[in-house]
Amino acid sequence: MSHSVFFIAEAGVNHNGSLDLARRLVDVAAEAGADAVKFQTFKAENLVTASARKAQYQIDNTQEDGGQLAMLRRLELPHEDHEALLEHCRTRGIAFMSTGFDAESLALLGQLNMPAIKIPSGDITCGPLLLQAAQLHQKLIVSTGMSTLGDIEQALAVIAFGLMHSGTPASRAELQAAYSSPEGRQALRDHVTLLHCVTQYPAPPSSVHLRAMDTMRDAFGLPVGYSDHTLGLEVSIAAVARGATVIEKHFTLDRSMPGPDHAASLEPEELKELVRSIRVVEQALGTAIKGPAREELDNRRVARRSVVAARPIERGEKLTLDKLAYKRPGEGISPMDIWFLADRPARDDYQVDELIAP
Template structure:
């Protein structure tokens, strides 16, 4: 199983869990909010901030016909796809400022591109890696475009069958991707805990000989910690300044104190795993005097 680096940070078994703070649509169309979220991600102990790079016009069309309306079973039910993407859109002219802010703070910044023009922009900005969103895992052209850059790739697997995951991995590797990771994902917002099947994380790693982790959309912080205990080497989680301010993704995103708590818990969880051991650890030495002992009190 291979490990790899993103901008000098080792990722994979034997290395600290790589924690990605997903900014997504939680900027509220204010650059200052996006910049603040980068600073919060750094302060929380995250390793990276992740953006989403697209234009509504390249994802869908401005139309209210049934195929372009969001159906039942999501938080965005009844809305037009075009309107949702317009609301969630991260202005392209912000990208340079966001990358520069991250660089100045010493936190990685990369993005999920949704078409080739987005890859072109991210290449100009010197992105250190690419993230393929679950919805784009079947877009082999996009995967190939990212792969030919030679940058590390992280791919989410929500909604994908075993065959679709294998095909995406093959496309990435056939087009030059030497450093790949896969994330278990349930593409529901929020995702039900009982559908997480976290055991899949290790199976993904074994099947595809690559690091594996979790892109999490459950509420709270329990599932990322559980995933870490099961061997996840990457954790991705949405975060926001304040859920009450609303936004397309705010309802399943963590607030700053919650995100920081998750990072701390993930670090503690990973540190606690260790290896099978029956040695007396240093912290226990002083407690040995409280054990039952035999002494001769008479000669």
């Protein structure tokens, strides 16, 4: 990933199990200018039990009660469809990504040369998947919804161990040793980006607390981004202004489509506008150096002032403050030096408003 904001258009499960719909989502993401389009890869039986209930937002958004298993079966992206989507992404000039929710899916994704492996918020406490992802030795984007700093630290300890070792940890002490070691910290810096996130669809802006991005950056010394589940564009744009290096945002072809995530997703024109706005903001961020921009230099002469004669002055006449004024343009002595001209003899004759010579 480059130094600019890496924008992930999150298609997720908004393909509703249709490869054709998934291809259309790739087209929309590419036309919007996203860096990557991301799906979700899982086998429903490997992810949830038959008794697992839906989250309330899933019930609200699907307008039906029931369990996760039946819902997720309808939303699976078959493994055999991945190559077709990967090829379509190559054709459209956009990177393919997907989140793996089980060991089999993660192994498949590890072979696809994606820009990064994404760890979803729900799996930040799933040690085996964290370890498996780390041992792929690829870039990792770790979403932190529902997490405390302690949760994140434990996850990073597993990841650090996995980046350094091929086996499994024998104790928590071994994980902590990997996390605390200079080698482990460097491995994390080389591989991991953390995403601030609020796991609610949609998330109210009052729940977001973007300042938590600063807290995570300071606590772990890692790049930080934002996975946005709010409605609208504003919060993602604000996250970029606050230093997010990655933005992830759900999108759909039509918010009225059936499914758990469509209602909290952007439609195509909104996605395009968000990417455009982020590119403007990242340009505006520039550097931390405070100084005149190149485009301002000519304007300094127009907007700043110079010391001028307030009334006619004869050569050799003693200058006093009542004989001087300060007016535009800024092509002469700065008014910051006006006090130091007092009691000097005038070097020339001056008419009203003429610049005083240095």
